[in-house]
Structures are given as structure tokens and as C-alpha cells.
Amino acid sequence: MAYWLMKSEPDAWSWDQQVKAGGKGTEWTGVRNFTARKNLMTMKKGDRGFFYHSNEGKEIVGIVEIVKEHHPDPTAGKDEPWVVVDVKAVEPMPQPVKLEVIKKEAKLKDMALIKYSRLSVQPVTADEWKAICKMGGLK
DNA sequence: GCCAACGTTGGC
DNA sequence: GCCAACGTTGGC
Numbered sequence A: 001m002a003y004w005l006m007k008s009e010p011d012a013w014s015w016d017q018q019v020k021a022g023g024k025g026t027e028w029t030g031v032r033n034f035t036a037r038k039n040l041m042t043m044k045k046g047d048r049g050f051f052y053h054s055n056e057g058k059e060i061v062g063i064v065e066i067v068k069e070h071h072p073d074p075t076a077g078k079d080e081p082w083v084v085v086d087v088k089a090v091e092p093m094p095q096p097v098k099l100e101v102i103k104k105e106a107k108l109k110d111m112a113l114i115k116y117s118r119l120s121v122q123p124v125t126a127d128e129w130k131a132i133c134k135m136g137g138l139k
Numbered sequence B, C: 001g002c003c004a005a006c007g008t009t010g011g012c
Helices: A015-021 A034-042 A099-104 A126-135
Strands: A003-008 A048-053 A059-072 A083-098 A121-124
Touching (some): A015 A048, A034 A083, A048 A126, A083 A099, A121 A126
16 A cells, blocks of 8 residues: 655645545545646555645644545646545544654655655655654554 | 745747 | 746745
8 A cells, every 4th residue: 555645725625624524535636736646646545645734734634545546637627637536534643743843853854745845745655654653643 | 924946838 | 958937835
């Protein structure tokens, strides 16, 4: 299984909304960047991702699961190449993991979150995943 | 609210 | 195909 990190401004789409949307999941719309698109297209059903609040909060607040693989983004123009995946909330972080805390953690300094801070959909390694789950209070 | 980083666009 | 101009993201 692969791991990911997906960013959303809570003003636009927050973790609470994702939770309320329930187990069927929702389309992750609005990605307009080719690197992020490539990551969306690589995602498989059952992969997991961190849900990160950018701008407001700047912290990882929960875990989502990919419930449907990539298909065309309904919010994009007809001839545009943009895609979405469907994700559902799995569980919240008992303790949200702040960007500033991640930055301080030596073994996380190569995370895409830090190195490519503007990339909205990014891969996470298994080691990074484990470390952050632990920091967030998950086993 | 500012601005650095960086992706995209368009002229040549 | 290069690169300057421009727009956007996101941390501070």
C-alpha cells in the first residue's frame, strides 16, 4: 500500500466536512498541477493519505482512504486533463501534527511537505507515515 | 498582508 | 525550445 498527503485549505474543504460526508467518500476536486495530477493517477484503492490543513492550522488532522481511483474532475473544463480520486475519512489524529513540529523532526526533514511546500498532493514514505502516526498519537 | 518559491503561459 | 512575465500557493 502507498501513502500520500493531501492538502486542503479548511475554508474550502475541511476535515470536519470530510467526516460528515461519511463512508462513501467524496471527490477530491480542484487539483490543477501536473505533478499533483500524476500522484492522483498513481493512487490505488485502499491507499491511505494524511489530510493536511494548509494556511489555517498548518497541521495534519486526520487519515483518509482512497475509495475510488482516478476519474475526470467534474469541475474542470471538458477538454482539460484534470482528474479526481474519491476519499473517505478513516480516523482523526488524536493529536494533530503541526508543520512546525514536523520541521523540527530530523528524520522528517526530507518530506515533500517541507521540500516541495507548494505541492498539494504528494507521496509519503512508509517511514514518514509511521513516524507521523506516532507523533499524532496513533499506533 | 507580504513575499518567496515555483509552475505555467506565451512571445520569439 | 528558451526564457521573461505572470499567477498562484502557502508560510510567516
